[in-house]
Amino acid sequence: xxxxxxxxxxxxxxxxxxxxxxxxxxxxxxxxxxxxxxxxxxxxxxxxxxxxxxxxxxxxxxxxxxxxxxxxxxxxxxxxxxxxxxxxxxxxxxxxxxxxxxxxxxxxxxxxxxxxxxxxxxxxxxxxxxxxxxxxxxxxxxxxxxxxxxxxxxxxxxxxxxxxxxxxxxxxxxxxxxxxxxxxxxxxxxxxxxxxxxxxxxxxxxxxxxxxxxxxxxxxxxxxxxxxxxxxxxxxxxxxxxxxxxxxxxxxxxxxxxxxxxxxxxxxxxxxxxxxxxxxxxxxxxxxx
Numbered sequence: 001x002x003x004x005x006x007x008x009x010x011x012x013x014x015x016x017x018x019x020x021x022x023x024x025x026x027x028x029x030x031x032x033x034x035x036x037x038x039x040x041x042x043x044x045x046x047x048x049x050x051x052x053x054x055x056x057x058x059x060x061x062x063x064x065x066x067x068x069x070x071x072x073x074x075x076x077x078x079x080x081x082x083x084x085x086x087x088x089x090x091x092x093x094x095x096x097x098x099x100x101x102x103x104x105x106x107x108x109x110x111x112x113x114x115x116x117x118x119x120x121x122x123x124x125x126x127x128x129x130x131x132x133x134x135x136x137x138x139x140x141x142x143x144x145x146x147x148x149x150x151x152x153x154x155x156x157x158x159x160x161x162x163x164x165x166x167x168x169x170x171x172x173x174x175x176x177x178x179x180x181x182x183x184x185x186x187x188x189x190x191x192x193x194x195x196x197x198x199x200x201x202x203x204x205x206x207x208x209x210x211x212x213x214x215x216x217x218x219x220x221x222x223x224x225x226x227x228x229x230x231x232x233x234x235x236x237x238x239x240x241x242x243x244x245x246x247x248x249x250x251x252x253x254x255x256x257x258x259x260x261x262x263x264x265x266x267x268x269x270x271x272x273x274x275x276x277x278x279x280x281x282x283x284x285x286x287x288x289x
Contacts, residue, residue, distance in 0.1 A: 077264030157189030182250015233289020
């Protein structure tokens, strides 16, 4: 009895802490209405026709490729804060844990940017339609990565520096682009610190790095593996603080114009690019572009 009462007091104290305007402001169901459908249409293409056999009977299918939403990634400058309504109470309670003091905001007048990041599987469940669209087979929603639980590695990058060093040259001059998110910067080390003059552009790269940690832990703490690694040329869409159409990961251009957040909080939908030939080839995440 007393244990449950104590737990109630702890949760109540957490919820009474100052709530930032963005916290809990995005119900999961509302994300369906904010998906940039044009990202699917813009990338849809026919790769060919396949013929396979099933129980000795031939089957023919249209082999297609397109982007499809598969994850939600948020970047926040205050630990254990979230846009997602259904998770706000749980993360508020976690702010009382001692480890929450190891994280925090680094928002000053310098170009050093740091933020925590959270990765969630988010695969919209759609009715089967006649038009062939490649869509991943996965849970509708799952929590994959909370960087506050991976604070040492996310804040220092030491584990990645030991296991998979970053390229010696900058991404603008390096010949091998596989370690870079296009013009945004290097994937490794997969840490939350970046030196950049634009906080929104930094948030894009921090989101991609967090998604890659969640999809390939390699010594990192992940709640459950995110099955859709963010890759150069795949797509990401800003939802908060402003709604923007999806852009290619690593795309050059002014993706940060008018996208600054007062609270340093950013919310993205990640689109993987998948190929599928229904009844012959299951959905497969394609490589970098």
